[in-house]
Amino acid sequence: MANAPVFTIEGLKAQIEGKEILKGLSLEVKGGEIHAIMGPNGTGKSTLASTIMGHPKYEVTDGSISLDGEDVLEMAVDERARAGLFLAMQYPSEIAGVTNADFLRSAINARREEGSEISLIKFIRQMESKMKELEMNPEFMHRYLNEGFSGGEKKRNEILQMLMLDPRIVILDEIDSGLDIDALRIVATGVNAMRSEDRGFLIITHYQRLLDYVTPDFVHVMMQGRIVKSGGPELAQRLEKDGYDWIKEELGIVDETVGNDDEQEFQVPMNTTAPKYN
Numbered sequence: 001m002a003n004a005p006v007f008t009i010e011g012l013k014a015q016i017e018g019k020e021i022l023k024g025l026s027l028e029v030k031g032g033e034i035h036a037i038m039g040p041n042g043t044g045k046s047t048l049a050s051t052i053m054g055h056p057k058y059e060v061t062d063g064s065i066s067l068d069g070e071d072v073l074e075m076a077v078d079e080r081a082r083a084g085l086f087l088a089m090q091y092p093s094e095i096a097g098v099t100n101a102d103f104l105r106s107a108i109n110a111r112r113e114e115g116s117e118i119s120l121i122k123f124i125r126q127m128e129s130k131m132k133e134l135e136m137n138p139e140f141m142h143r144y145l146n147e148g149f150s151g152g153e154k155k156r157n158e159i160l161q162m163l164m165l166d167p168r169i170v171i172l173d174e175i176d177s178g179l180d181i182d183a184l185r186i187v188a189t190g191v192n193a194m195r196s197e198d199r200g201f202l203i204i205t206h207y208q209r210l211l212d213y214v215t216p217d218f219v220h221v222m223m224q225g226r227i228v229k230s231g232g233p234e235l236a237q238r239l240e241k242d243g244y245d246w247i248k249e250e251l252g253i254v255d256e257t258v259g260n261d262d263e264q265e266f267q268v269p270m271n272t273t274a275p276k277y278n
């Protein structure tokens with residue numbers, strides 16, 4: 001495929017306020033692939049997502065992130081979005097005074113050349129049709145961004161943004177949390193509809209239930225700020241059944257969270273960068 005993205009993270013280390021959270025993480029996501037990232041609470045999953053998007057709080061101290069060979073770490077936040085990186089946040093922010101439609105239209109136009117902005121009519125038509133797909137009430141178009149949205153409404157709205165922005169690398173951070181069963185199915189349908197050779201996905205989740213609808217090609221487990229185990233869809237199924245203790249035992253990990261100064265060192269036993277499971 002001519003336009004298939006290659007998104008590569010190598011040996012990434014990042015810290016916040018002097019505390020190292022990501023401790024050497026490597027991962028490669030290519031167009032057409034869906035990678036799921038799982039892992040216990042507080043192991044650095046959202047930090048990874050924020051660091052990729054260039055959140056100013058997180059300071060990268062080592063390693064690299066690239067998209068099609070371009071250095072992502074050199075890009076400003078808006079340049080990353082323009083390059084095709086998209087994050088649906090675990091906790092989407094509310095922005096009073098900016099309507100959902102205004103926000104989305106600016107986001108779309110920010111990714112276009114000056115003079116080739118989307119026309120208002122075309123934009124409204126597109127937004128209406130995507131909202132219909134997601135079974136969203138049309139009134140959400142003119143409500144202030146996420147203000148007063150229920151948990152599930154916020155998540156659905158993140159998916160609306162994904163559909164409208166047509167990103168190349170999609171990161172979904174717990175998009176399934178807070179969704180009722182019908183909404184989960186709708187969101188999964190949206191993701192599956194976006195599945196293509198021109199797009200790669202990184203789906204952070206705690207639960208198999210999303211992966212029942214959106215089958216990942218790779219499943220990675222994060223502990224202590226790095227990927228400690230990778231596999232195929234069967235790995236997520238085992239985690240659902242057995243939890244994480246067996247991995248901790250296998251690797252000799254006592255505390256899987258990050259940020260403990262007294263944590264022990266351990267060796268990751270295998271090459272965890274996107275192994276092939278064909």
Ligand SMILES: Nc1ncnc2c1ncn2[C@@H]1O[C@H](COP(=O)(O)OP(=O)(O)OP(=O)(O)O)[C@@H](O)[C@H]1O
Pocket residue numbers: 016021039040041042043044045046047048057090257258259
């Ligand atoms: N802004 C911050 N200030 C202080 N500590 C932080 C900050 N952001 C993240 N951390 C710490 O980094 C660690 C990893 O947090 P992160 O949100 O990445 O975990 P997570 O794997 O996404 O967990 P969860 O599954 O609960 O969402 C936690 O111990 C968290 O408290």
Ligand SMILES: [Mg+2]
Pocket residue numbers: 045046047090173
């Ligand atoms: Mg998180």
